[in-house]
Amino acid sequence: MSILCIVCHYGEIGIKGKNRGFFERALQKNIVQALKKHQIPFEKATIINERIVLLLDESYFEKTGEILKNIPGMSFFCFALKCETKLENINECALNLLQKEKGNTFRISTQRANKQFALTSLQINVCVGSFIVEKLNKKVKLKGADVECFIEIVNKFSYIYTKKQRGIGGLPVGVSGTVVSLMSGGIDSPVASFLMMKRGAKVIFVHFHAFPYTSRASIEKVKKIVNALNKFQLKSKIYFVPFSEIQKHIFEKTQGLAEKQRIIIYRRFMLKITEKISKKENSKAIVTGDSLGQVASQTSDNMFVISKATKYPIFRPLIGFDKEEIIVLSKKIDVFNLSILPCQDVCSRFLPKNPTTKSNLEAVKRIENQLPSVKLINGALKNADVLEI
Structure with a gap:
């Protein structure tokens, strides 16, 4: 089973060392305040392994995206499928996304924050790629693929998406006085x-x-x-x-x-x-x-x-x-x-x-x-x- 969510990534905040939590919480607070200001109902805005995950109804995704792209501190965000970190679940999420995409070639790119997961990033790429080739008859192309599918192995859950939307970067408003x-x-x-x-x-x-x-x-x-x-x-x-x-x-x-x-x-x-x-x-x-x-x-x-x-x-x-x-x-x-x-x-x-x-x-x-x-x-x-x- 998978659910839709928004995964927010930051760049510079991630290299702040022992002070990183202060910057993460500031960005989280600014995101929450922005959503409330624009009267967008949401269930959670949670800091998870150098990312902030938003749970809200899919009908608000487009409006939320317009807000997130203007929040300083955000490197990029994506509309993702969240699933339990099991290979069969990840395969199904990738299939769900890629069958909606046009084009005959694809690439799988995995980032494995959870090092306890049995497979390496490369092994996940191979396994998921093979599954997609079998199910959709698409071809793998490592350079210049028609679509790229991103997989983030985080903890008990993983996030899968095909598009990144750029933010403006920088630092969250308020952290610099x-x-x-x-x-x-x-x-x-x-x-x-x-x-x-x-x-x-x-x-x-x-x-x-x-x-x-x-x-x-x-x-x-x-x-x-x-x-x-x-x-x-x-x-x-x-x-x-x-x-x-x-x-x-x-x-x-x-x-x-x-x-x-x-x-x-x-x-x-x-x-x-x-x-x-x-x-x-x-x-x-x-x-x-x-x-x-x-x-x-x-x-x-x-x-x-x-x-x-x-x-x-x-x-x-x-x-x-x-x-x-x-x-x-x-x-x-x-x-x-x-x-x-x-x-x-x-x-x-x-x-x-x-x-x-x-x-x-x-x-x-x-x-x-x-x-x-x-x-x-x-x-x-x-x-x-x-x-x-």
């Missing part, structure tokens, strides 16, 4: 945030806006983008921070030759505010979508000056990516069409004609010393709106 990501609403910052989720970080978002001096378009756009990213971390928190008053003061103090430093000071104030949010959220790092040399504020000289505004480490996952590579990732995670929706970026307000590419830290600090920084930062935080979605 919390980070706070500056979310402009453009193409870069959502991709940077996704890459941090993929490395196991829980991401909290901060969006700076100039409403009511600009429309609410950027605010609504960021809500849509973060909601789209929730397929990777299930739920999110966004801080919407008003920045227009700070911009007004910076504009007044950066006239004439100082104008070229304006964007640098904008960015430094953003980091100072984000640092305070990070402390509140027990975050250990700040994330930006910077890509080296992409715009004036992202030269090495300018990033050095901007980074000095905070003591927190700044993670820049896109630092070595070019724009085309970022766009490819943006499309892959299905946020590109949202990212290109028109809206006025907060930094484009009072944009200098010739922003500097080589700012000077002391010159920037002299301008900042003329500003009521503490009052401006506290005012922005006091008037910030927080949304959980």
Whole structure:
């Protein structure tokens, strides 16, 4: 007798040594929460020998597959037949699957986690292969077969399947702590945030806006983008921070030759505010979508000056990516069409004609010393709106 189930495999988690259990339980928890969020009834989600096995009704398999493919930490998953670890049962399961497959050639690939089983992996391949040849008149082909049948000998039970569906890999969200990501609403910052989720970080978002001096378009756009990213971390928190008053003061103090430093000071104030949010959220790092040399504020000289505004480490996952590579990732995670929706970026307000590419830290600090920084930062935080979605 066999039953249908879903077998979830992970890659990097499997080499974590003595800490592996912590990562496995985190992935298991994230899978369970995702299924509950989407109201998918399931019987069990059990960790078994470096895999997580889900028992649920077959009618939910397709919808569950759409969820699992977006859960960080998952290498691949498969819809499998589970049977008692006896050769005759394994033969019948393989026959059941292969008789539904088109093509005249096949291959059997066995992984034997249960070393107590009498036959080796190669011997199982031969026995099951011979059985299929006899029953279906198909031919064995080790390279380039029409279909491959995978057999996992685990413990008292074995799992047999013919198709693997790729996950996104990485680590389960939550195992790498919390980070706070500056979310402009453009193409870069959502991709940077996704890459941090993929490395196991829980991401909290901060969006700076100039409403009511600009429309609410950027605010609504960021809500849509973060909601789209929730397929990777299930739920999110966004801080919407008003920045227009700070911009007004910076504009007044950066006239004439100082104008070229304006964007640098904008960015430094953003980091100072984000640092305070990070402390509140027990975050250990700040994330930006910077890509080296992409715009004036992202030269090495300018990033050095901007980074000095905070003591927190700044993670820049896109630092070595070019724009085309970022766009490819943006499309892959299905946020590109949202990212290109028109809206006025907060930094484009009072944009200098010739922003500097080589700012000077002391010159920037002299301008900042003329500003009521503490009052401006506290005012922005006091008037910030927080949304959980």
